[in-house]
Amino acid sequence: MDTSTADQRATTTRPAGPLPRDLVDKGGRPFHARLYTRADRYALEEMYRAFDPKRRAQGLPPGDGESIRRWLDHVLAAGTHVLVEIDGEILGHLMVIPMSDDASELANFLHQAIRNRGIGTALNQLAVEIARAEGRQRVWLSVEPSNRIAIRSYEKAGFRRLPGSLWAPEVEMEARLTPEPDPAAP
């Protein structure tokens, strides 16, 4: 993940076509995916404060409250941010951040209480829909090779590894987007 590459053209409250969405995890348990608003800021900080383990995904999320605040100031300044809400509690954060006119970067963070239930895979699919609705042609991400659960969730959502050095510290992955078919087309 390298959210430092994001440009500053998008806003966090921009409407995204596929949202809000009521979904179910692999066990049929419901979760709600909706856009982040400024009113969620404190609850999102709280989620990251309780996040475990910290700094495991390329050093993120940061370890202490002040670093979390600074990091959120930076990432929330651009892109589309989606929250996972269960029983009124914010337990997940998906970021779809524009890198260029044709590409967005994806990152997601789920609280430890809701991992390995298919929610990350569903968020990856949502990210693809969001990027497509925003006119991008590809979604890119980087992940540590040891993060098997993340890599598997990206593969399940259609992401493929980009060719890279065997010794590279990160795996780069990409989903190529095709435009939605135009129902009015002959």
Ligand SMILES: CC(C)(COP(=O)(O)OP(=O)(O)OC[C@H]1O[C@@H](n2cnc3c(N)ncnc32)[C@H](O)[C@@H]1OP(=O)(O)O)[C@@H](O)C(=O)NCCC(=O)NCCS
């Ligand atoms: C990475 C993350 C977003 C994935 O979301 P998730 O909801 O936990 O993942 P999913 O349940 O959708 O999919 C995980 C898949 O990996 C598999 N898996 C779990 N542990 C695994 C392991 N050690 N090795 C290989 N596969 C593994 C699961 O079985 C599942 O595949 P399946 O459905 O075919 O059985 C989430 O775990 C998370 O937030 N982790 C901490 C932060 C992080 O690493 N973020 C990514 C930054 S790049």
